Amino acid sequence: MKEIDADIVNRVNALRKALHRHNYLYYVLDNPEVSDAEYDRMMRELTALEEAWPELYDPDSPTSRVGAPPLSEFETIAHSIPMLSLGNAFTDSEIIDFDRRARKILGTDDDILYTVEPKLDGLAVELVYEKGKLIVASTRGDGINGEVITANVRTIRSVPLLLQDRGKRNIPLRLEVRGEVFISHEGFRSLNEEQLNLKLPSFANPRNAAAGSLRQLDSSITAKRPLEIFFYGVGEFTGLELKSHWETLQTLRELGLRINPLIRQEVTIEEAVDYYRMLEDKRHVLPYDIDGMVIKVDALSLQTKLGSTSRSPRWAIAYKFRAMQETTSVLNIDVQVGRTGVLTPVAHLQPVNVGGAMVRRATLHNEDEIKRKDIRIGDTVLVQRAGDVIPEVVKVIESKRTGIERIFHMPLNCPVCGSKVVRLKDEAAYRCIGGLNCPAQRKRAIIHFVSRQAMDIEGLGEKLVDQLVDNNIVRTPADLFNLNISSLASLERMADISASNLDDAIENSKHTTFGRFIYALGIPNVGEATAKDLAKFFGNLNRLMQAYSKTLQYIPGIGPEVAMSIYHFFKEPHNQEVITQLRASDVFWEELNNSKAIIKKTFPDFLNWLFAKVDDINWDGIAGIGKEKAKSLADCLGGLEKLMGADENILLQIKGINRTLARDIVLFFKKPESLKVIKQIRECGVRWDEEVHKIPALSPLVGGKIFVLTGTLAHLKRDEAKIKIEALSGRVSKSVSSKTDFVIVGTNPGRKLSKAMELGVEVLNEEKFMALLAGEDKGRLKNENKDNIEGH
Numbered sequence: 001m002k003e004i005d006a007d008i009v010n011r012v013n014a015l016r017k018a019l020h021r022h023n024y025l026y027y028v029l030d031n032p033e034v035s036d037a038e039y040d041r042m043m044r045e046l047t048a049l050e051e052a053w054p055e056l057y058d059p060d061s062p063t064s065r066v067g068a069p070p071l072s073e074f075e076t077i078a079h080s081i082p083m084l085s086l087g088n089a090f091t092d093s094e095i096i097d098f099d100r101r102a103r104k105i106l107g108t109d110d111d112i113l114y115t116v117e118p119k120l121d122g123l124a125v126e127l128v129y130e131k132g133k134l135i136v137a138s139t140r141g142d143g144i145n146g147e148v149i150t151a152n153v154r155t156i157r158s159v160p161l162l163l164q165d166r167g168k169r170n171i172p173l174r175l176e177v178r179g180e181v182f183i184s185h186e187g188f189r190s191l192n193e194e195q196l197n198l199k200l201p202s203f204a205n206p207r208n209a210a211a212g213s214l215r216q217l218d219s220s221i222t223a224k225r226p227l228e229i230f231f232y233g234v235g236e237f238t239g240l241e242l243k244s245h246w247e248t249l250q251t252l253r254e255l256g257l258r259i260n261p262l263i264r265q266e267v268t269i270e271e272a273v274d275y276y277r278m279l280e281d282k283r284h285v286l287p288y289d290i291d292g293m294v295i296k297v298d299a300l301s302l303q304t305k306l307g308s309t310s311r312s313p314r315w316a317i318a319y320k321f322r323a324m325q326e327t328t329s330v331l332n333i334d335v336q337v338g339r340t341g342v343l344t345p346v347a348h349l350q351p352v353n354v355g356g357a358m359v360r361r362a363t364l365h366n367e368d369e370i371k372r373k374d375i376r377i378g379d380t381v382l383v384q385r386a387g388d389v390i391p392e393v394v395k396v397i398e399s400k401r402t403g404i405e406r407i408f409h410m411p412l413n414c415p416v417c418g419s420k421v422v423r424l425k426d427e428a429a430y431r432c433i434g435g436l437n438c439p440a441q442r443k444r445a446i447i448h449f450v451s452r453q454a455m456d457i458e459g460l461g462e463k464l465v466d467q468l469v470d471n472n473i474v475r476t477p478a479d480l481f482n483l484n485i486s487s488l489a490s491l492e493r494m495a496d497i498s499a500s501n502l503d504d505a506i507e508n509s510k511h512t513t514f515g516r517f518i519y520a521l522g523i524p525n526v527g528e529a530t531a532k533d534l535a536k537f538f539g540n541l542n543r544l545m546q547a548y549s550k551t552l553q554y555i556p557g558i559g560p561e562v563a564m565s566i567y568h569f570f571k572e573p574h575n576q577e578v579i580t581q582l583r584a585s586d587v588f589w590e591e592l593n594n595s596k597a598i599i600k601k602t603f604p605d606f607l608n609w610l611f612a613k614v615d616d617i618n619w620d621g622i623a624g625i626g627k628e629k630a631k632s633l634a635d636c637l638g639g640l641e642k643l644m645g646a647d648e649n650i651l652l653q654i655k656g657i658n659r660t661l662a663r664d665i666v667l668f669f670k671k672p673e674s675l676k677v678i679k680q681i682r683e684c685g686v687r688w689d690e691e692v693h694k695i696p697a698l699s700p701l702v703g704g705k706i707f708v709l710t711g712t713l714a715h716l717k718r719d720e721a722k723i724k725i726e727a728l729s730g731r732v733s734k735s736v737s738s739k740t741d742f743v744i745v746g747t748n749p750g751r752k753l754s755k756a757m758e759l760g761v762e763v764l765n766e767e768k769f770m771a772l773l774a775g776e777d778k779g780r781l782k783n784e785n786k787d788n789i790e791g792h
Contacts, residue, residue, distance in 0.1 A: 122182030176235030187226030339444030478581030560616030711746030
């Protein structure tokens with residue numbers, strides 16, 4: 001092979017270094033040192049040299065932005081730290097409330113300093129750099145997992161393929177950086193002109209164009225789209241010391257990552273509101289779309305203290321701009337039936353462009369909303385995209401009425417299945433009572449049942465569900481487990497191999513977790529987090545199905561509406577039948593028949609909760625017993641059993657208890673529902689503080705320890721391993737730190753193993769992990785047996 005001249009190698013390296021630097025100067029600092037023509041000459045020279053000497057190929061060369069071979073589908077990848085959605089605010093008062101809540105949690109009256117930044121209307125992505133090289137890029141996805149779009153992101157010229165070493169900071173060993181991909185107004189106009197020239201459909205708005213471009217399976221198409229990016233934050237990182245969000249942004253800028261020039265640091269909440277006004281006035285002259293402003297607590301230490309909910313961080317909020325509005329007319333109003341049977345009226349509109357998107361339909365929410373706004377078929381209305389996203393009718397232009405407009409009435413029967421429609425007490429919504437017999441609900445219920453967060457049956461998408469339901473092969477989720485390869489292969493576009501794979505996926509899904517199963521049932525108002533809380537509290541299905549609404553309300557975060565939804569769901573005979581069929585189909589999970597103590601309240605607090613009247617769940621309680629009288633009862637009688645057995649004469653000796661209260665207390669403990677709730681709560685392992693010392697101490701092997709899981713375990717799913725650890729009072733973390741006690745390693749472990757070895761954290765394989773759990777169980781049983789012997 002011909003030897004490459006050293007001068008050529010040096011020239012190629014020099015050109016690459018220079019072009020990387022000029023990209024940084026142009027895209028990040030907005031301070032180019034060469035003309036576009038000079039830059040193009042250097043790029044052409046480098047391209048020619050690389051084509052002449054293919055041995056010099058480097059994937060990180062500035063020329064490697066033309067795309068890679070097309071993919072058949074996108075892979076998915078888990079984010080090390082979830083990419084949570086931001087909470088939204090639309091008024092100054094909501095922003096002031098956000099600041100007040102933050103100061104309350106932090107326990108301070110001092111001003112909190114914030115960083116404020118424009119909220120771009122684009123697509124969120126995460127890029128991962130290792131030793132300065134871009135190794136993977138992904139979409140936000142559902143916040144937990146995203147789609148791998150590395151080849152597409154590499155085509156974006158404002159994305160550095162190599163981080164810049166500016167001499168001020170070392171290149172981090174690993175950096176997960178987050179940004180917003182968008183298309184400028186000028187780029188959008190050029191793109192649509194090109195689409196028209198090619199006789200292709202034009203894009204509705206820059207955001208849709210950016211999203212569609214970024215999710216092309218053929219990255220050579222993405223390379224032709226005018227995508228740009230601004231970076232706004234980080235996930236996990238190694239090799240950096242950061243104290244504030246502003247310092248984080250400046251560090252990103254020094255590393256060659258582009259940040260928005262309109263970001264402001266160290267502002268009070270009042271100054272943040274003022275800056276919002278300026279951005280709102282300026283939005284129409286910016287070269288790209290923004291739909292609001294993001295306010296973030298600047299100090300990272302305060303961000304950590306504030307933490308996050310399951311959906312959004314408590315240290316950041318999006319202050320959305322007022323929606324753009326247009327006038328149009330209501331052509332008709334029809335009704336959609338949702339997965340839970342809720343009937344939602346929808347207005348069909350004369351198509352109108354609102355904020356760059358063509359709006360043809362708008363939700364009317366419910367009949368009360370229609371009556372309140374007096375919306376009629378034929379009306380001229382003001383329509384907006386609330387938060388620049390969801391179309392809604394703001395108001396009727398009554399002066400435009402002609403007298404031929406028609407009043408809308410909700411149907412008495414379901415427009416899909418013909419079943420009766422009812423409106424439940426205290427609910428704004430009408431519901432079809434057809435349940436899973438209603439095709440509209442049946443399809444959505446089954447799609448929800450098989451979704452990734454539920455039973456996770458891979459390969460069973462909407463089109464297949466449509467066929468299964470339309471052909472009357474599947475009527476309930478339980479019917480899915482009666483499918484076989486031959487019945488699947490008979491479906492349209494389902495070959496033998498696909499049918500076999502789906503059959504395996506259905507079989508594998510039978511072993512699930514209790515939380516997933518609860519979520520899969522599609523109980524109204526029960527999301528993933530609530531399903532997990534129910535699984536953890538009740539431990540097994542029978543206890544949950546028999547639970548009263550009052551019992552359900554003992555779980556933090558479950559209010560009357562959710563409690564009633566759960567209670568009514570499990571009391572519905574059809575739902576009971578489906579659950580029985582699912583259990584008969586060998587769907588199973590590990591249940592906790594002997595729950596450990598769950599410390600929720602002191603005994604006086606428990607009594608105060610138990611006696612409190614709750615009209616929304618028809619719980620009478622006892623009027624007149626507050627915290628003080630509950631404490632007197634607890635102090636004088638000492639325990640629940642003594643209180644339940646006390647007669648009126650004993651109760652009258654207690655301070656604050658008169659004859660009426662004494663009689664009501666005695667009657668309360670004679671009611672079957674009162675006794676049932678108490679029994680249910682005790683069976684779930686609830687103990688109050690005063691009883692804790694009576695509970696045998698657990699072995700220290702798992703209790704109180706922090707575990708991290710990496711790789712694939714042979715005999716356990718991750719959720720199962722997590723449940724086992726948490727059942728023994730251990731905690732599972734997503735990242736390895738100096739506080740981690742054990743890292744459990746399966747096959748194909750990730751970088752968490754390297755970090756564990758670096759920090760000296762104890763590493764266990766699956767066999768040792770199971771032995772550890774077995775040792776904990778033995779220790780607990782030994783203590784419990786000893787306690788039982790001593791009790792006799």
